[in-house]
Amino acid sequence: MKLFLPVILFALAAPAQAQDQAPLPAPPSGDVEPAGDDGGRIVGGTIALPGSVPWQVQIVTTNPITAAELEQDRALGVTRQNWETRHLCGGALIAPGWVLTAAHCFVDKRDGLRALNERAAALGAQDLRFTTPMRIERVAIFGSYSRSGNKKNDVALVRIEPIPGQTNQAIAARAQPIRILGSRPGDRALALLDKVTVTGWGITGAHEDGDVRDLAKRPLRQSPELLEVGLQVKPQADCRDKVAGAAARGGLGAGVICAGGAANESKDSCSGDSGGPMTRVQGRERVLVGLVSWGVGCGIKGRPGLYANVTDPAMLKWIERAKTNAPPGQVTRLR
Ligand code: ARG
Secondary structure, eight states: OOOOOOOOOOOOOOOOOOOOOOOOOOOOSSOOOOTTSSOEEEESOEEOOTTSOTTEEEEEEOSOOOHHHHHHHHHHTOOOOHHHHHEEEEEEEEETTEEEEOGGGSBOTTSOBOOGGGEEEEESOSBGGGOOOEEEEEEEEETTOOTTTTOOSOOEEEEEOOOOSHHHHHHHHHOOOOOBTTSSTTOOOOOTTOEEEEEESOOOSOBOTTOHHHHHHSOSOSOSBOEEEEEEEEOHHHHIIIIIGGGGTTOOOTTEEEEOOOSSOOOEEETTOTTOEEEEEETTEEEEEEEEEEOSSBSOTTOOEEEEESOSHHHHHHHHHHHHHSOTTSEEEEO
16 A cells, blocks of 8 residues: 655745844864753653654754763763764744754853754654754854853754755654744733643653763663653742752843752653753643753752743744844854
């Protein structure tokens, strides 16, 4: 029997106007991070039904595994498959060809910007063994985001380069954008104790910060299938007191959602989940409210995680600006 793939055109918005911009500083080389260096995979979650999270995006690194990473794997007795070493971050499809992810997935530890060709994005994936990463055409980083500072506004807008042919159509059939909460009048604003869902392919083992040995026991070879976990929105003070510490001295602000960290259960996002969607129910649909950003360790009881709030009116405005103002062919910071 022959299977015919539904022919759905990968509709793309008209290309945005290029703007005159100062040339980018050259990306630092030789600064490749292991996929699970400080993020996480979902802890305490369950497998997401194939097709149930059509807005989920995977951001991969195109940099080959380094000798140092191979050596670390060997020391831990871990052998990682290709799909494991190239996985980097999650993301959320918000319109055809447009993806929101975490800024830190494109920013190195010294706040330098990655080159466009160091990353690619896969749409419509559930099992990482079978993804088809597509080229990225432009990236806008939220202007004031700093990895070395308070890590606020950890948001990047990514434009995917369409590839002609059947692969494109098959992917488009499985990928569906998600609407952002606050983009329609009448949306109920995100509130304390709201139930939210976070999805990703990140690390699944609870562990303290920097506990690499624990990762050896639960290495990055867990299910390649997408996982989801239900969390509750917490007061920002929880994140300030239990996670952010000095980084939050100036307050966390409207740009941050604090979630999870229940006293009695180990549920959290983790390395590799970064940039992935946090969603909530609004009426009869699921809408995007945040992106996985950071935490200290993963799945430690009583310790919540931090998420970039994309429902903040200032962020919604930035996203619209970035769609029209981000220059093609590069990774740019955009105010
Ligand atoms: N920074 C991580 C990443 O790159 C996400 C960490 C989330 N951590 C947490 N405990 N919630 O994937």
